[in-house]
Amino acid sequence: MKRTPLTFKGLRYLVWLAPMLVIAGLTAGVVAGSWGPVPLVLILIGLAIAIGWLISESRGGFWRRRSTQANTNGLVATLAVVVILGLINLLGVRYSQSFDLTENQLYTLAPQSQQVVSSLDQPVKLLIFAPTPNPTEERLLNNYRRQSDRFSHEYIDPQANPVLAQQVGVSTMGEVYLEVGEGDAVTRRYVQTLTPQQPLSERLISNAIARLGSDRSAKIYITQGHGERILEAGQGGLSEAIARLQDENYVVEPLQLTEDGQIPADADVVIVPGPQQAFLETEVEALETFAQGANGLLLMLDPTTEPGLDSFLDNWGITLSTDALILDPEGQAVGLGPAVPLVTRYGPHPITEQLSGMSYYPVAQPIALTEVPGVEAVPLLLTGDQSQVQPIDDQGQVQLDPDAEEQGSLAVGVAMSRPVQGNGTLSEEPVDLLENGEDGESRLVIIGNSAFATDGLFGQVLNGDVFLNTVAWLSNQEGEVLAIRPKEPTSRRIVLTLGQQATLAIASLVVVPLLAFAIAIALWLKRR
Amino acid sequence: MGVLVSNIIAIYRKELQSYFASPFTYVITGVFWFISGLFFAAILLGPTGVIAQVAMQDQFGGGAPVDVPSQFLIVYLGVIGSLSLFILPMLSMGLYAEERKRGTLELLATSPITNWAVAVGKLLGVLTFFFTMTVPLLIYEAIAFLSADPPANPVLLLVAHGGLLLLAAAVLSLGMFVSSLTDSTILSAVLTFGLMLMLWVTDLIASGVQGPVGEAIAHLSLLTSYGNLIQGIVETSDLVLFASYIVLGIFLTAQSIELLRYQRS
Numbered sequence: 001m002k003r004t005p006l007t008f009k010g011l012r013y014l015v016w017l018a019p020m021l022v023i024a025g026l027t028a029g030v031v032a033g034s035w036g037p038v039p040l041v042l043i044l045i046g047l048a049i050a051i052g053w054l055i056s057e058s059r060g061g062f063w064r065r066r067s068t069q070a071n072t073n074g075l076v077a078t079l080a081v082v083v084i085l086g087l088i089n090l091l092g093v094r095y096s097q098s099f100d101l102t103e104n105q106l107y108t109l110a111p112q113s114q115q116v117v118s119s120l121d122q123p124v125k126l127l128i129f130a131p132t133p134n135p136t137e138e139r140l141l142n143n144y145r146r147q148s149d150r151f152s153h154e155y156i157d158p159q160a161n162p163v164l165a166q167q168v169g170v171s172t173m174g175e176v177y178l179e180v181g182e183g184d185a186v187t188r189r190y191v192q193t194l195t196p197q198q199p200l201s202e203r204l205i206s207n208a209i210a211r212l213g214s215d216r217s218a219k220i221y222i223t224q225g226h227g228e229r230i231l232e233a234g235q236g237g238l239s240e241a242i243a244r245l246q247d248e249n250y251v252v253e254p255l256q257l258t259e260d261g262q263i264p265a266d267a268d269v270v271i272v273p274g275p276q277q278a279f280l281e282t283e284v285e286a287l288e289t290f291a292q293g294a295n296g297l298l299l300m301l302d303p304t305t306e307p308g309l310d311s312f313l314d315n316w317g318i319t320l321s322t323d324a325l326i327l328d329p330e331g332q333a334v335g336l337g338p339a340v341p342l343v344t345r346y347g348p349h350p351i352t353e354q355l356s357g358m359s360y361y362p363v364a365q366p367i368a369l370t371e372v373p374g375v376e377a378v379p380l381l382l383t384g385d386q387s388q389v390q391p392i393d394d395q396g397q398v399q400l401d402p403d404a405e406e407q408g409s410l411a412v413g414v415a416m417s418r419p420v421q422g423n424g425t426l427s428e429e430p431v432d433l434l435e436n437g438e439d440g441e442s443r444l445v446i447i448g449n450s451a452f453a454t455d456g457l458f459g460q461v462l463n464g465d466v467f468l469n470t471v472a473w474l475s476n477q478e479g480e481v482l483a484i485r486p487k488e489p490t491s492r493r494i495v496l497t498l499g500q501q502a503t504l505a506i507a508s509l510v511v512v513p514l515l516a517f518a519i520a521i522a523l524w525l526k527r528r
Numbered sequence: 529m530g531v532l533v534s535n536i537i538a539i540y541r542k543e544l545q546s547y548f549a550s551p552f553t554y555v556i557t558g559v560f561w562f563i564s565g566l567f568f569a570a571i572l573l574g575p576t577g578v579i580a581q582v583a584m585q586d587q588f589g590g591g592a593p594v595d596v597p598s599q600f601l602i603v604y605l606g607v608i609g610s611l612s613l614f615i616l617p618m619l620s621m622g623l624y625a626e627e628r629k630r631g632t633l634e635l636l637a638t639s640p641i642t643n644w645a646v647a648v649g650k651l652l653g654v655l656t657f658f659f660t661m662t663v664p665l666l667i668y669e670a671i672a673f674l675s676a677d678p679p680a681n682p683v684l685l686l687v688a689h690g691g692l693l694l695l696a697a698a699v700l701s702l703g704m705f706v707s708s709l710t711d712s713t714i715l716s717a718v719l720t721f722g723l724m725l726m727l728w729v730t731d732l733i734a735s736g737v738q739g740p741v742g743e744a745i746a747h748l749s750l751l752t753s754y755g756n757l758i759q760g761i762v763e764t765s766d767l768v769l770f771a772s773y774i775v776l777g778i779f780l781t782a783q784s785i786e787l788l789r790y791q792r793s
Binding site: 078085101107488489496504505515 | 549550551552554555558559564566569579582593595597664668671672675676678680683684687736737747752755760761762764765768769779780783787
């Protein structure tokens with residue numbers, strides 16, 4: 001049967017289905033990640049059409065035409081060039097060199113990080129439980145990967161991979177873990193939680209890697225027996241806080257000072273969470289001895305309680321007025337009530353340098369400082385400018401007296417450190433000190449409230465972060481292994497007077513464009 | 529070798545003449561200058577501009593330190609990069625399509641000058657013209673850097689601007705190839721624009737694909753490489769990518785003209 005030219009011509013265009021179908025099949029396969037029947041059938045049909053086209057064309061002496069030869073040569077050459085360029089790019093990526101021309105090397109790892117990563121002796125993997133990477137994070141992670149082949153990272157969408165997320169113990173989006181080892185011996189360490197305020201941090205990652213070697217986890221004792229916050233779950237309990245501490249590799253145990261009489265030698269941090277009754281004299285002595293060594297002590301003291309620690313606190317230059325609390329109109333403004341100081345300002349300190357946002361402390365007392373030689377004190381948590389101190393009478397009623405105290409920003413929490421006194425003889429083994437790798441500092445944080453870390457409030461706003469960062473600093477677990485300053489650009493301003501600005505605006509908006517249009521018109525007129 | 533260079537220069541001069549003598553290109557230039565001036569005024573000087581924002585931040589105290597000139601440079605060149613996507617296809621659309629329309633393409637294809645020498649000459653010509661178009665922008669950026677206190681490092685500016693030229697060269701090179709395929713300048717511009725848009729958003733596509741394929745697609749993105757350069761990060765892999773696009777464009781153009789000789793009509 002002789003084909004009419006028209007149908008032949010029409011059929012010829014069907015050949016374009018071939019590449020379309022092949023590409024569709026490849027795309028479907030790549031996107032689905034598996035080569036099921038659908039992609040395979042698409043590719044096969046595409047190939048069949050291409051073969052059919054070649055056969056039908058060859059009947060008309062297709063292969064003998066000069067254009068076919070030229071086309072084939074061209075096709076082969078083009079394919080060759082594309083492949084060569086692809087290979088060059090592959091090598092280019094593999095052996096890429098990066099030059100950071102920014103002034104403060106904003107996009108380069110700190111030398112400490114470079115060292116810790118390049119000296120890795122086992123593969124580590126950073127697991128980031130977030131759906132999509134962002135370019136800044138990718139750049140940081142690539143910088144790590146460039147230092148060592150043993151470092152790798154993976155983004156895991158916890159919703160797409162709930163089993164792994166549960167295995168690791170992910171509770172919120174954006175948690176980052178460092179994974180070491182393989183198979184059954186795999187261990188994971190919590191690094192940080194990504195928030196808009198706290199992006200992926202080189203400091204935290206490098207410190208997590210650096211700490212891999214030392215597996216000794218810091219031990220925390222929480223005093224009990226003076227009406228303190230209980231460790232169990234429930235209203236006013238500390239169970240959430242303790243769970244998070246355990247997640248972060250701390251060992252947490254209760255401490256019955258009355259029974260034991262002294263603080264165990266392996267304690268790194270002692271927390272005193274809101275005692276209602278006074279400590280005995282021997283207990284205060286035990287605390288004092290503890291606080292002279294290279295240890296951390298966290299005091300959370302509520303107003304109207306008398307823990308009997310005055311003499312101890314005097315040594316650090318702290319005065320508490322136990323019969324006063326802070327009234328903060330800002331707390332009222334956000335619906336928390338006037339007796340809830342709202343803290344949005346944080347002092348310049350390792351505990352709070354990464355924090356931005358609010359935290360609140362229901363019923364807190366102000367902490368007044370006097371300078372003591374040798375003690376370095378930094379107010380951590382500062383209330384708004386309109387907060388006041390109001391006295392409380394015997395019945396526990398606030399005596400409102402607007403003129404009584406002046407308004408101003410008050411400290412709810414203070415962090416202090418001083419050199420180890422004496423030989424820090426808390427423990428008989430001096431090895432312990434060395435093992436901690438500490439720089440010989442006694443650390444104390446005092447917060448005029450204990451409710452902020454209790455169940456229900458711990459997870460609110462930044463309360464939990466304040467608590468965890470504090471414990472981390474006290475236990476010397478954070479920032480001290482590697483002190484990496486966050487990279488910051490040089491502060492720089494453009495100085496232009498208003499007149500200069502106006503001139504610039506006119507020049508860029510009117511003069512320069514008009515110049516081009518004027519030339520266009522002149523040329524056009526000349527041509528005519 | 530000397531002949532080759534003089535051939536390229538001859539083509540280059542002819543191209544430059546055609547650009548600088550055409551009222552049409554000046555209209556494009558005028559529009560480009562107006563829009564880039566608009567962005568300059570808005571980003572640097574306007575009420576929501578960088579200067580005003582930082583001044584406000586300084587007034588209320590606190591906040592991270594800001595390097596205003598480099599901040600401005602990153603934002604401004606980011607916008608200019610996108611703007612160039614619209615402008616560059618208009619510059620490249622006539623490169624070969626015009627020759628084809630006038631019937632001079634056969635002369636070029638059969639002339640003793642090799643096809644790729646013609647392509648290189650044409651590309652250099654149009655790139656030079658684009659560079660002239662960006663000179664006022666360079667002056668704006670230089671003003672921002674010169675009036676900085678403390679003084680800013682001009683290397684950053686030059687690298688960022690070099691990035692813009694590399695981006696332009698890559699786009700123009702591919703645009704030149706598209707232009708050699710058709711005799712309609714409009715079609716050539718639209719196709720180039722579509723192609724650029726594809727390359728521009730590849731990182732979006734790549735984020736949907738896992739594994740090495742996704743990484744490979746992500747590497748093709750012009751946006752990421754350009755973004756690195758304007759921030760002051762010179763990665764050799766980015767430079768290789770730009771060079772690959774430029775070489776690919778020139779090669780494909782030469783191939784498509786080569787095929788013209790034997791085309792069945």
